Amino acid sequence: MSLLKLDRVTKRFGGLLAVDHVSLEIEAGELIAIVGPNGAGKTTLFNIMSGVFIPDEGRVIFEGRDISRLPPYKRAPLGIGRTFQIPRPFSSATVRENIAIGAMFGTLGKKVSVDESLKIADRYIDMVGLQLHRGKAAGSLTPVEKKMMEIARALAMNPKLLLMDEAMAGMNPKDIDHMVAFLMRIKDEEKISVIAMVEHIMRAVAGLAERVMVMHQGAKLVDAATTEALSDPRVVEVYFGGAPKEFKKNWKKTNGPESDKGTA
Amino acid sequence: MRADPTKYYPLIPVYVAYLAMFLIGSNMTGMWQLMAMLAFYCALGQAFNIFLGMTGYVDFGYVAFLGVGTYGMALGITKLAHVEELGIGIIIIGLALAVVMATLLSLAVGAVALRLRGAYFAIATIGVNEGFRYFIEGAKIWNGSEGMIFTAELNQIFGRETASALSTFWADVLVLIIAAAAAFVTLYYMKSKIGYALTALREDEDAAKVMGIHVTKYKIIAFITSAVFAGLLGASAWALKTPYVFPPEVFEIHYTVEAIIIVLLGGAGTLLGPLVGGLIYGLSKYYLSIVLPGFQLLIFAPIIILIIVFFPEGIVGMLKNRVKGTALEQYVL
Known part of the structure; x- marks a missing residue:
């Protein structure tokens, strides 16, 4: 049984589809990163996990229990802790x-x-x-x-699950390395799962997470092992507005036709 | 709570001040009335601080709790005056009624208004005292706008002399006791989880929720506690001291404003603040009414502005920063 499971959660703000049928599972002791550019829906997803928002559709399951409608102050005692972007x-x-x-x-x-x-x-x-x-x-x-x-x-x-919202934004590279080492250590020492949200500091993502979920315009773009996810041309496109042709060709060669397996 | 005497050290300066007020009042001729007035303002601040100071929510209808407390005592005395064997017990019944009525009103107001945030809560409470006043007058309950006068009942129960001592001496002593009790409860809350939860929600309600704090529950705890002390205060300082009650007098918003000034002047959320604020407010009001009669209220506006500009944390808030790291630290809270 996974620790936290998001089952096609969706959140709308009026006409804006902030989170679009996102599913995610995290096992006990796992450390994953959620990345995506500004406005991708990461913070909304975090707010759904911690109970600040109730999802319009889909379910949030923590240790096998449906907590989709539980207010935040009841989730914290179950073992969900979080930090804030600011x-x-x-x-x-x-x-x-x-x-x-x-x-x-x-x-x-x-x-x-x-x-x-x-x-x-x-x-x-x-x-x-x-x-x-x-x-x-x-x-x-x-x-x-x-x-x-x-x-x-x-x-x-x-907590059993720690949600870290942009823990490293605004830090210098030395502080980031320090923080990454610290997070790896506490994850093992305290035996907790961590979901870290990162906007664009790939230095942190690469050093930190075994698995990465990339979000774009509210939807899940890629959910894969870190090196694989970060070299995916779709991810590169999201960040840079189109990967160079050479890059795409090389990537296809090494990854073969199964490269679409991460698609939502 | 486990016994750790240093936890209660901050009560020492508070209790010394209340004892001094009692001794000055009872030993120096002509000082009792002044001390009684100061005690009332200190008690008012101490009671209101439990809600305003600890939660950061402003309740403009606060005086309504003093009002229903006054009615509680009035009802107890008038309805039970014929039961002769009660004796002094009638005062206790009156106080109990005041507590019950203040609790019920605070539950009713809190259940609705405490779901609102900050300024919305303040706006929602503005009408409570006026609403209650017109309700009593319009529905003609508890004698409606005629109010209740129970001097005769007090004289009948206790005899003229004791009744007089009750309103000129014991009512004021009771006010001092209420102030001391409110200070104790304030400190007890500060040192328990309730105080930590209230600090958290005062600073950032959303973050507090995510930390696992049931904010509405703790707000209601503070609200009811504060209301109960207000009810007791109304029952003693208003009903026992002046044995009559008229709706326009006990639901006067003016007292809420005074309470806010006292708490902010002394230092919201501090233990010593309401005492300091109450003393300064009471003394300056008293002397201004002698030196510049009629101006005492006008002069308060500039004073309040000065406080907010120069001591935004109140006098005790400023003092706390000063004594940090010194031996005095554990006495100033």
Whole structure:
């Protein structure tokens, strides 16, 4: 049984088809990336997974249970944690309190007291390297620190599935490599599945994910192993508006006629 | 909660201040009325802060809870005055009625209005006090617009002397106790999951939901708690102190505005804030009414603007930043 399964989910905003019959499965312990240019429907898909939006059609199944209509605050205790594209810290609270809030209302929920949650928070502060900012108001952190704090807050929820929305946008290559290494480590250490959403930082995608789903205009374009997906001419076309002819020819030669197998 | 005494240190300055107010009032001639007024404003701020300060939601109809609390006490006394064996128990019944009525009203208002966000909530609550006032007057319940006067009942139950002490002394002591209790509950919430949930939803409601926080539930908890203290305050500061109740007086929006000023001036969401705000507001209102009678309300507008420009976090909010890292830190919350 897969951990999370999207079954032909669709979301419309008036006449705009933001997510168009997208299906996706992620197994426990897997790390996949969802890529696609701006406006491809990635964030809407994330919002459907975390419960911010209810899909118009299709189902969201988590550990065999249909959660399509469950509000977000009921999904978090089941084990879905997420970060946001633009960090959303609880600004007036300290870094430690922010992270403790994750522990208090996540999967541990009723099992942990406030004091225990603060202790858990300390562990994740050490893990993401925010020791010097423990008692600072979260609103006063730099954008990169806020991202790290959000990741710590989501991890403190002790999730089974972590949804990371553009965790690396705006970072320099060194920070990206650092973050990629960090994500690989926590995935193994904490035994969680990760769905990372990336707009265009292929450096991160290549280093991070075993599998990539490429979205374009709301629909799934390709769902394949990373190297395969990133060299697919359709993906190249989405990003660059048409792959060079040479590229297409070479690609056909090496991949053969079965190259359409990733089509939705 | 497990015993960790340092958690309760922030209550020390609050309780010292309330004790000082009691001692000044009871030992210095002519000071009791002033102290009673200050206690009322502090209690009002302390009660309202549990909702306004902790959730960031503005309830313009807040005075309605004081109003129904006043009616609760009035009804308890007038309906049960003939039961002689009750004695002092009638006051307790009155307070209990105030609590029940404030809870019911806050549930009714909260169930509808708390589904709305921020400014929409504020707009939805504007009419609550006026609506309730016209309901009482129009439906002619609880004597309608004639109100209720129960001086005679109090005299009959307690005798003239005790009844007089009740309204000139014990009602004010009760107000101080309510303020202290509200401060305790505020701190208890701050240190429990409720406080963390309220901080989260105040800062970012959508993010709070995704973190697993049932925001409506926690908003309603804060709303009802705040309303219950308002009901108790109405029952003691308005019904016991002045043994009559008229709808236009107890549903006056003016008190809601005063409560908002006190909370913002002192520091919304802080423990010490409503006390500081209540003292400053009460004292300046008192002295302005002596120095510049009639101007006390006019002068508050510029003062409020200055606060918002210079101390957006309120006086205690600013103070908290100042004492950060010093030994005073654990006493200022």
